[in-house]
Amino acid sequence: MRDAGLTAKLWAGSIWVVIGFFIVNVFGLIAAVVVNSFATRWLGTWLPAGFTLQWYGSAWSEFQLDSVLIVTVEVVFAVVAISLLVGVPAAYALARRDFRFKRAILLLFVLPLLVPPMTYGIPLATVLYRLHLAGTIVGVILANLVPAVPFVVLVVTPFVEQIDPRLEAAARVFGAGTFRLFVHVLVPLLTPGILAAGLLVLVRTIAMFELTFLTAGPDSQTLVVALYYSVFAAGIRAGQSVDAMAVIYMATTLVWLLIALRFVNPSQLVTRVKE
């Protein structure tokens, strides 16, 4: 019995050692980027010789971050707005009504979340190039809608199911049409769900590399794609300058993540596969 207790303690201890080891390394790789972005010269020592803010200025002008950030904001907010406009009504219909092909439609909404973007991104980019939409901001937004709309549908559906249908029936009795029902009853009641879905789509779109990379042109790059190109061309620019951009990207993502975590469970950022 004592032996069992000891092995259990050793087991629990080793679990936490592994967790700690993982977190220390993740923290290390993030801290390395942050420290390097402030470094004057960093060769063969634990910490740089000195610290400076100059790389943020040079990154800003070298990588034309003002226009990259404008594109990023445009893409992200367009994707959030459109995916909510399209996804919330679809979630409502799926939660409240039974119709033909409902199972097929559900499968259709799950697939873009399960198939990796690199796999469907190449045919999608091919089609967008044929339509002369690739390389434009419209193409980037369209590509990013593919995982965003199903994501909104799957996040919002359980929120709709929690609303008492009698509230809608009451609104209908008083003569509200579907549109007024949405504006005056459903949207206010669905605010937590819409907020959660919107924030999650926002965070996922800022970090969505593959689809934006495959469809963006020089004038329609988002921050994460610009970061990829600058790391890819390492050696052309100072490493610190690249890392200054990485820190700007990281700050953008993490601020929204922190806001999102106030409203959602972290596991919701991962694909929802609850049946």
Place this chain on the structure above:
Amino acid sequence: MSSAASIQRKTVDITALLVAPGVCLVLLLFLYPFLYGFVLSFSAHEGAGLRNYVKFFSTPFLSQTIATTLWISFPATVVNIGLALPIAFATRRHRLQRLLTAILVVPITLGTVLIAEGLLLYLGPQGWLNRFLLVTHLSTLPVHLTHNYWGVFLSLVVSGFPFAYLLLLSYLTGIDPVLPQAAATLGASPWRQFIHIYLPLLVPGLAIAFCLSFVQAFSVFPSAVLLGAPAGPTRVISIAAYQAAFEDYDYPMASAIAMIMAGVQLLVVVLILAIRLLFYRGPTVGAKG
């Protein structure tokens, strides 16, 4: 449902139609490109038919990418699931669990490009890891972990382990605690509860988590380019597809490679789900008693 539906007959169609814009969007931007790519993959610059596929499988430079990708993604998935399962089990009701999930969601959110850049610095010859290994005399020479297989492998663990952990955690917390409690009442130790209660009930979740983790790892791209050796040991299938599309402008060939990529992923998923059928299938909640 039926009585409510018949009262609201007039509005039923309108409400159900609300799903239409979403369906159209996914049909046009997901299913149609996929089918278009499938048809396109059978056309070629000269000739048609299976030419692209024949070329892929008869050119070692292209066909080897399947083995290369499997050789990175399969071990990475096994490690991720192998780490995530015991850790999710041990922390499923721990008071620090919410903090832990909040920390683990950070690498997922930052994405593979930032992880690649961070690992380049952190694991590099001048990085903190090598500095630590040299100072503590755990190693006498700097360990090469970037621009090779290990860089890509480690980046897949950094982004894939949290993903697997969060998935498995949501499955584990979905198991009715009454079942292991019943086992405990009958004298089962935590280890036996895990083997005889949790594990059988977890098999479906484990299979799906494995499939999703594998599919993600198999489509690895940015870290294979930035952190690996994209000309050789980490020339994964995504790189081949990308080069066909954006360097050779051979869209039929790129589509063929994308279809092969999807085919291999589907094959592995079917294989995993077939293995999973050999195990218990049933409810994960206790019967009323």
